[in-house]
Amino acid sequence: MSHRRIAVVADSDTRWKWGASVARQLAPEHALDAVFLRGRSTPTERQLAEVGIEPDTRREATVAELTGDKELAAADLVVLAVAGGTVLALTHALGAAWEGRERRPITVSGYVGVVYEKMVDGLLTRAGTDIVLANSAYDAARFARAFDSVGVDPESVVECALPFLTGEPHRPSPDRPFTVTFAVQPSVPKDRSARLHLLERAARHARRHPDREVLVKLRSLPGEQTTHVEADPYQLLVERLSEPAPDNLRLVYGNMAEVLDRTDLLVTVSSTAALESMHRGIPTAILTDCGVREAHGNHYFLHSGCLASWDDLDAGALPMPRPEWAAAQGIGRTDPYAAARARLAELRALPHLPPLRPYYTTSSAGPYLLPILTRHGLDEKGNPMPAATPAATGGVRGAVRTAARRGAKRLYRVGHRRVAPALRRWGSV
Structure with a gap:
């Protein structure tokens, strides 16, 4: 070492x-x-x-x-x-x-x-x-x-x-079905109806293309926190689909690079997984269904040539980035x-x-x-402040912490009782 x-x-x-x-x-x-x-x-x-x-x-x-x-x-x-x-x-x-x-x-x-x-x-x-x-x-x-x-x-x-x-260049394989991966994000879009719409369209794509496998790549379990808070996890929204999910739609976890190893089309609103996918030469679609908006971050991909809707993907679109745009983003550099x-x-x-x-x-x-x-517990000179006294942890701060703990327990119960059975039904990686 x-x-x-x-x-x-x-x-x-x-x-x-x-x-x-x-x-x-x-x-x-x-x-x-x-x-x-x-x-x-x-x-x-x-x-x-x-x-x-x-x-x-x-x-x-x-x-x-x-x-x-x-x-x-x-x-x-x-x-x-x-x-x-x-x-x-x-x-x-x-x-x-x-x-x-x-x-x-x-x-x-x-x-x-x-x-x-x-x-x-x-x-x-x-x-x-x-x-x-x-x-x-x-x-x-x-x-x-x-x-x-x-x-x-x-x-x-x-x-x-x-x-x-990083990763190996994309090579389609005759040994597995054509695989579409929808890389979801915790807070983009935030609105529940918009998130459910995207999931409905992924399910519809799977029904229209029974020869394809459609993966919904999840970020975290309900109750787990990441950089952004996820209010409406797709693991729960799958239970709200207007029709039962088709057999070729699967919810998956796992390392993104490993999921990309078997992906033939990456679909997302604005995840950095899009750049990983483009770097490996995988067709990549930046969804426009909920608008091209600063709030969604997909405006960053405006000049990429990869903006597409689920309707476009249903019709067979396989977007690839424009070389000049990709080069400006550091894609493909050695x-x-x-x-x-x-x-x-x-x-x-x-x-x-x-x-x-x-x-x-x-x-x-x-x-x-x-x-x-x-x-961050520092004074004006950047030195640690004295530790908070027990009295200082009461009142409003104590109430907030108590509420947070109770909320975390509720999220755990939701994950244990509702999400785990759902994942067992749909499959996970």
Whole structure:
């Protein structure tokens, strides 16, 4: 095992997948430490197994606890695979904790998927980390321009690609039926009627094409949390179909790359699974049934040539991305992390790394920054606040926590009594 270590701080299964995949691209020879932040979306054992990347060590912590974490401070690299506000809090906290050290870890931040909204919001919270990864040439250019305009070093932006754009090129197989995979999302679309419509159309497609297998690729069990909250799981909506689901419609879990191994047409509203599919040369449809809208994120694919409705797919459409659009998204690149590894080598060669300097400070944006620090248990200097007293946990906060616990128990009962039997009926992977 390598004496060098790379730590990934993650707050959900999706961000762990991104952070761990980035770690493997940046430093495949390093030992991998997983640090999961305690919270609503801390990944479960099942979710971690589905990602398929096993860390050498793993533990849970809060942001405040990480300020005194000696193992984290001893890492060579720290990948912050968390939301933008948490990156900002960690940059303050770790910057304060590592101040004056002769050597400190190199910090890396970035985005789990495509950046189709709140670009400035997310980018400026990540400013101050040593490297900010951009998943395409398009993102790298606009990130660097934004940093330069506010006085942040644009050299911290490094172009790469989504780290899970891997896998073998698509090859249809005569040994299995043509397989359509509908990659669902927890919160896109949010409306129950829209989600049920998409499921109805998947079922109708299966009925119209009995020679095909239609897979509904699920993200999480009801009660499990991921980056986004899922109010109406497809596992329950399948019971509301206007007609019984056909035999060739199946609900499946599993690692997305493994599901794509047997997929001949990927269908989604705006999941990053679309980019994985395109990278492997699999026909990919970005659904228009619920509109092409910023709220759904499918507007990002406007120029891809892959927008299609279920009616189009019923009629036999097999969309493929336009080459120029795909190239701009980093699709099809070989060794897209070479520039990031080169940047790491430059930083390692410095006699001393500069202190971590977030863009937002108490003097430049106190009313914005202070609530973020407080929410993560930090004071205005990024130091841990005293632990909450028992009295402080009562009142409204206590009531909220009690309600959350009760809600979690209800979700578990729903999953146990209703979803598990449904999955046994429809089949799962």
